Amino acid sequence: METGHDIRDAIARRDRSAEEVTRAALDAIGRVEPSLRAYITLLPERAMAKAREVDAKIAKGEAIGKLAGVPTAVKDLFCLKDALTTCGSKILANFKPPFSSTVVQRLDAADAVIVGKTNMDEFAMGSSCENSAFFPTHNPYDLEGVPGGSSGGSASTVGARSVPLAVGTDTGGSIREPASFCNIVGVKPTYGRVSRYGMIAFASSLDQAGPMTADVRDAADLLGAIAGFDPMDSTSVDVPVPDYGAGLRDDLKGVRIGIVRDFEESIAVDPKMAKLYKDAYEDLAKLGATFVDVTLPHAKYGLATYYLIAPAECSSNLARYDGTRYGVRKDGDADVYAMFDKTRTAGFGDEVKRRIILGTYALCSGYYDAYYVRAQKVRTLMKNDFDAAFAACDVIACPAVSCPPFELGAKSDPVAMYLMDYFTIPMSLAGIPAMSVPGGFVDGLPVGLQICAPAFEEARMLAVAHAYEQATRHADKLQPVVS
Amino acid sequence: MADVPIDIAYISRLARISLTGEESSRFSGQFVRLFDFIRELQALDVSGVHATAQVIPLSNVMREDELKPCLTQDEALANAPAREGPFFKAPRILE
Numbered sequence: 303m304e305t306g307h308d309i310r311d312a313i314a315r316r317d318r319s320a321e322e323v324t325r326a327a328l329d330a331i332g333r334v335e336p337s338l339r340a341y342i343t344l345l346p347e348r349a350m351a352k353a354r355e356v357d358a359k360i361a362k363g364e365a366i367g368k369l370a371g372v373p374t375a376v377k378d379l380f381c382l383k384d385a386l387t388t389c390g391s392k393i394l395a396n397f398k399p400p401f402s403s404t405v406v407q408r409l410d411a412a413d414a415v416i417v418g419k420t421n422m423d424e425f426a427m428g429s430s431c432e433n434s435a436f437f438p439t440h441n442p443y444d445l446e447g448v449p450g451g452s453s454g455g456s457a458s459t460v461g462a463r464s465v466p467l468a469v470g471t472d473t474g475g476s477i478r479e480p481a482s483f484c485n486i487v488g489v490k491p492t493y494g495r496v497s498r499y500g501m502i503a504f505a506s507s508l509d510q511a512g513p514m515t516a517d518v519r520d521a522a523d524l525l526g527a528i529a530g531f532d533p534m535d536s537t538s539v540d541v542p543v544p545d546y547g548a549g550l551r552d553d554l555k556g557v558r559i560g561i562v563r564d565f566e567e568s569i570a571v572d573p574k575m576a577k578l579y580k581d582a583y584e585d586l587a588k589l590g591a592t593f594v595d596v597t598l599p600h601a602k603y604g605l606a607t608y609y610l611i612a613p614a615e616c617s618s619n620l621a622r623y624d625g626t627r628y629g630v631r632k633d634g635d636a637d638v639y640a641m642f643d644k645t646r647t648a649g650f651g652d653e654v655k656r657r658i659i660l661g662t663y664a665l666c667s668g669y670y671d672a673y674y675v676r677a678q679k680v681r682t683l684m685k686n687d688f689d690a691a692f693a694a695c696d697v698i699a700c701p702a703v704s705c706p707p708f709e710l711g712a713k714s715d716p717v718a719m720y721l722m723d724y725f726t727i728p729m730s731l732a733g734i735p736a737m738s739v740p741g742g743f744v745d746g747l748p749v750g751l752q753i754c755a756p757a758f759e760e761a762r763m764l765a766v767a768h769a770y771e772q773a774t775r776h777a778d779k780l781q782p783v784v785s
Numbered sequence: 786m787a788d789v790p791i792d793i794a795y796i797s798r799l800a801r802i803s804l805t806g807e808e809s810s811r812f813s814g815q816f817v818r819l820f821d822f823i824r825e826l827q828a829l830d831v832s833g834v835h836a837t838a839q840v841i842p843l844s845n846v847m848r849e850d851e852l853k854p855c856l857t858q859d860e861a862l863a864n865a866p867a868r869e870g871p872f873f874k875a876p877r878i879l880e
Binding site: 396397398399400401493494506507533536537539600602603605606607609610617624625626627628629630631634635636637638639640641642643644646647650652655656658659660662663666672673675676677678679680681682683685715716717720731732733757 | 791793796797799800801802803804808812815816818819822823824825826827829831834835836837838839840841843846848856860861863864865866867873875876877878
């Protein structure tokens with residue numbers, strides 16, 4: 303598998319031109335796109351112009367960025383100046399932002415070549431990429447299967463090896479779960495590590511952008527390029543960004559890994575999944591890690607807490623879609639309240655409506671304290687659980703998902719879909735960094751191992767994931783069915 | 786409690802979303818199941834626990850009040866579904 307760092311090094315050595323690499327990536331995407339449908343919008347002209355700019359810099363002997371010439375996809379919720387940015391919704395089907403998100407600006411500054419905007423569950427709500435208002439995306443290892451959500455398009459195109467780098471966002475697991483389903487690396491950084499400026503909001507206290515990549519070194523390089531303080535985002539944290547690539551290691555001597563007893567009990571109900579994770583922990587032990595039992599006693603309340611906090615924030619954030627300033631307006635001649643209603647009723651899909659209604663309810667006078675405030679208090683307890691666990695270990699290893707990729711349409715019940723995020727939601731509520739790294743296969747389909755670390759300790763997490771990846775090489779053991 | 790406490794007609798009106806009868810009854814059924822989870826929170830003792838609105842202890846993020854570049858009027862209006870001169874155009878609110 304060709305990684306982003308291989309491509310960048312080959313371009314820097316002048317073995318290949320960025321233009322040649324970009325054309326090859328666009329060809330690869332074009333070949334598989336009829337089967338995968340990973341992109342909402344392709345940007346071939348922009349990509350070729352950027353590639354030529356990189357080649358010109360090299361020809362003149364100028365310094366090039368850390369991602370120079372590397373084909374990169376971005377989820378369709380990152381504003382990209384003058385390019386369609388739909389957030390997977392009909393209500394934004396015509397939206398062309400007048401500015402670019404900080405993530406896009408930083409990718410441009412690192413000389414990455416942005417090839418297109420990837421498909422996603424509408425407003426990032428979903429765990430299968432079937433809630434896109436436009437079309438579902440398919441899993442590159444099983445075309446009947448889902449790629450996971452909500453960053454399913456980003457996961458699918460990297461999993462198909464069309465591009466080595468993509469950016470996704472994770473609110474309750476939307477980077478880690480699709481990374482697991484598509485045999486790639488997916489990193490949710492610490493909340494506040496990557497700027498949310500220009501990222502279309504779902505649940506503001508949870509949303510965080512992060513890398514979805516061919517390998518851990520690519521994730522380290524991409525995170526290094528997009529992380530760091532941004533005065534345009536008041537939740538961005540001014541903490542130095544280390545050289546993540548320099549901290550990667552090949553063994554785990556002296557590393558104490560926490561195993562969450564509560565999670566092990568949950569995964570034990572599926573013997574195949576339990577066996578996969580047992581093998582993964584044995585691989586970590588062979589690398590020199592020692593294990594510590596930890597507990598997250600409030601993790602079982604994660605779903606309930608998340609499904610109050612996230613919808614509450616979404617009902618507030620999505621109030622801006624009323625047909626006045628941007629987006630698709632319905633029935634413009636009616637009175638203004640009828641216009642709001644008709645626009646939102648026609649513009650939002652089922653899942654978005656369901657969450658707006660749930661969130662509006664949770665914020666209603668009379669219920670606010672009983673539901674929303676109580677959920678925020680449980681969030682504190684969950685954060686305290688992680689603090690106690692990390693007092694005893696350096697990182698936590700646990701399942702990323704409870705099952706391998708499932709078939710499109712197999713989980714039509716939303717509550718069954720919500721259960722998908724059982725192992726990823728607690729980390730989101732606590733705001734800590736967490737990632738999925740290819741961990742093996744169940745019934746021939748990929749499953750990820752989740753590693754998480756204390757806040758702002760992404761370097762430690764990536765170092766552990768790198769040692770595991772180099773020893774096991776699961777991503778190389780299965781070829782996508784499309785290429 | 787088997788029934789869902791949400792008055793869906795009232796809440797959807799607050800949210801400015803119209804639901805069909807079929808949607809209302811489908812959502813009701815789903816909310817009943819979801820509230821089975823949500824009610825688990827009521828069993829927890831959270832007295833004396835502070836509420837975490839967001840996990841990073843940042844507050845009062847300020848900057849100097851300096852003029853900075855911003856969108857032009859045309860850029861800000863470029864996505865308007867309807868405009869009239871330098872304004873967003875919307876249905877009349879006041880008679």
